[in-house]
Amino acid sequence: MANSNLPRRIIKETQRLLSEPAPGISASPSEDNMRYFNVMILGPTQSPYEGGVFKLELFLPEEYPMAAPKVRFLTKIYHPNIDKLGRICLDILKDKWSPALQIRTVLLSIQALLSAPNPDDPLSENIAKHWKSSEAEAVETAKEWTRLYASGA
């Protein structure tokens, strides 16, 4: 049902995501709902998440592309802009969303967020505090979590 009148834009985006995936990112639509994507992002090199494979879910709401996609981390991650439930604090997912952006740009932005955590705009108060008070220690925890939860087993 959900797939019956899928906008052409979504079909085109999906085709492109599958045929020429962005490096370190894979996104494939679910069998029964073409608006629901299973996403995997590889932890960027030289970040505390290096070597980790992070699972996310991405959903395109009815209003897409006029409304932003909904994205959430499924893999536990220690990051000041991502909370316990995997919700992400990223401006383009909220008020800075533009219909000219695409799934690909969103996922690339999330990947960039892993490389450059921003503790000044935190979603997770405690982690952000940790990050600001002793970054080295926080980075160690992030690495530890990556090893524990995102080892791609």
Add this chain to the structure above:
Amino acid sequence: MGDFIDSDDDYFDHDSDDDPELPEIDDQGPNEGFVKVITKESLLAAQREDLRKVMEVLSLKEHHARTLLIHYRWDVDKLLTVLVEKGKDDLCAKAGVTSGEHDNFAPSKFSSMVMCIVCIEEVPANEVTTMDCGHYFCNSCWTEHFIVKINEGQSKRIRCMEHQCQAICDEAKVRILVNARDPKLAEKFDRFLLESYIEDNRKVKWCPSVPHCGNAIRVDDVELCEVECACGLQFCFSCSSDAHSPCSCLMWELWSKKCRDDSETVNWITVHSKPCPKCNKSVEKNGGCNLVICVCGQAFCWLCGGATGREHTYAGIAGHSCGRYKEEKEQKAECAKRDLLRYIHYHNRYKAHTDSFELETNLKTTIQEKISRLEERESTNKDFSWVTDGLYRLFRSRRILSYSYPFTFYMFGDERFNNHMTKEEREIKKNLFEDQQQQFEANVEKLSSILEEPFDQFSEDKVVKLRMDIINLSTVTDKLCEKLYECIENDLLGTLQWSTRKIAPYKSKGVDKASELIVCTDMKLYHTEKDSSKDGMCIITHMPITCVLTLLYVRIYFLFFFPNIVVVEEKLEINNTNKSLKSY
């Protein structure tokens, strides 16, 4: 004596609006002409006028002017001040208005098909809309975008679809596209834009009447004032509750809340019942003395609620003295009770006057009847303004009197309002104030009673005498009220911090009545001749900046709006002299 009364008639002529021969008097009111009622019908015109001013001065498109005005909360004066001080570029940048044209982005006029990057489709060039920022997308995508934004309640600032573009979409283009898909929503969009004039406007407020009369009120000076809507409701422009002067907004807020919270306690007390100290059952006082006996047989003292024996006289209860011996706990309870009693004391007086106010509104009808009966009589004097003026004075004073009680309650009993007074000072000022309040009160009651006299059955001589009495009493009452305010403003509130100090000042003629806003759609001529002289006056009297700046500002203002500056400056001077004369 007769002369005295005649000359005084003018003084009380608050209804001069009805008198076409005396247009001058209109301007005597401190704020008259500056409070306007905006009806559903005049809202559009009022908004257009401000938009047009800004569009003309800055040569901007309508949606840019609107964005600017929303940013500056529809305060044209403020906007123009920023223009004078900072220049157009800064002004626009602050509000996020990008007026630069970027034709280079626009789809090439030679290609018939263009790519819309939102739907990722090739679309014919004539089905594409380009915004001022130069970004273009297909009409269908724009329409979707607009619909989502309007439904999200963001009509006032729909941004361009391009990532990181801050430009606000041209509302004319929005309207055309949305209307083609959903005319109802296009109407909604227009309504949202229209209501922004009220909702985002520092100087305009919806009338708080329930059910809503549909009007909004615009004032020229947002400093604390009370206004009367065309529907008759008098309200405080600051807090949007019923007019409450001489209470400050904070006092009034506290009082209304207290009345709501304590109404049960007060009722319980006022129905004369108290809990028995033994079984806690509620006991009613039925006799005159202070010894009450519960059904369980326990006797107790009505004043303090303490258990006692039964032996007593009118003056006291054997072996019991309310004040002789008390544990600390009891002292505290006593304190709380004193507070409650204090509240009840002021609340009763407040309530008495609000009740009288309601009863007296009926007087209006009976007095009208009496007047018409008198008018039928053969009489030399057909002028009955003295009755209506007296009645008006009564209403006005009664209201103030009732609000003066919560004022007293807070002024002399709440830490928030008396932090700078010592206990002794407070006591002296309290006595002074209550003395004036009582004098005022006595006169109000006297006025109330003589207005109820059956003067339609009086002889001619007696009517003349009553007329004089009412006029004199009205004058005295007015003066006493003014004195009461002076005492409040100078002696009492003067020592307090600014925020808690502000009250709407006393106006002998009453709360400013909003007059109908007259805006002409064919602006150019009309504006120059009629409205601008008023605007000019308003700027002179209300601009809170230095004279030099004001003058510069006024010059620039008129430079834009008037072809002939000299004439205008003369006009302003006349206005100023008029003003200074009037204040004598």
